[in-house]
Amino acid sequence: MSGHHHHHDFAGEKLVLAARDALVAAGEQWTDMRSDVFEALAGCEKPASAYDIAESVGTGRGKRVAANSVYRILDLFVRTNLARRVESANAYVANSHPGCRHDCIFLICDVCGSAVHIDDDRLTGALRQAAQSAGFAEVRPVVEIRGHCAECARGEAL
Structure with missing residues (x-):
């Protein structure tokens, strides 16, 4: 997959x-x-x-x-x-694709506040499986990664 x-x-x-x-x-x-x-x-x-x-x-x-x-x-x-x-x-x-259900991984910029999302079913599937193995039901992974977006990172490099 x-x-x-x-x-x-x-x-x-x-x-x-x-x-x-x-x-x-x-x-x-x-x-x-x-x-x-x-x-x-x-x-x-x-x-x-x-x-x-x-x-x-x-x-x-x-x-x-x-x-x-x-x-x-x-x-x-x-x-x-x-x-x-x-x-x-x-x-x-x-959600820019409302007919499609996925767990969302957000990339959030600490400088400008923008947030983009990516879908990676391998990562969120592994999180779901780990939680279910620990006895959790109705698992909804929430993944947020904070850092600097490409534009803000370029601005810092100047």
């Missing part, structure tokens, strides 16, 4: 449509508020907090949006694989 899985990444309106289709396929409704939250999240270049998203959605709607409402929607998005949570930052990123 290959450790890397290739899939189609969506962006822009195609990402929003793919997310809507995935949420509806999971038996959930795609409401205007969920659409607004997903679009705000997908528009972020870096992991975003629920407060950042609530502010963005509130600005777009012309009225305050409670962060608690956004947290509930983000939790739904994580459960249905539309978003991923960066645990160490308590922030979220849109």
Whole structure:
């Protein structure tokens, strides 16, 4: 089995449509508020907090949006694989391939705050197997690697 899985990444309106289709396929409704939250999240270049998203959605709607409402929607998005949570930052990123379920390995830059993810089924599969061997069930590996992204590392070398 290959450790890397290739899939189609969506962006822009195609990402929003793919997310809507995935949420509806999971038996959930795609409401205007969920659409607004997903679009705000997908528009972020870096992991975003629920407060950042609530502010963005509130600005777009012309009225305050409670962060608690956004947290509930983000939790739904994580459960249905539309978003991923960066645990160490308590922030979220849109999943660019919502129809595909993988454990995510985040590479987080300590300088600029960017986060990219890679899928490596060999690594996360080994983690799942080790946890299951230790008696854990419903294992969800969370792997975050902190360092400096290529761009920030180049800037330090100058």
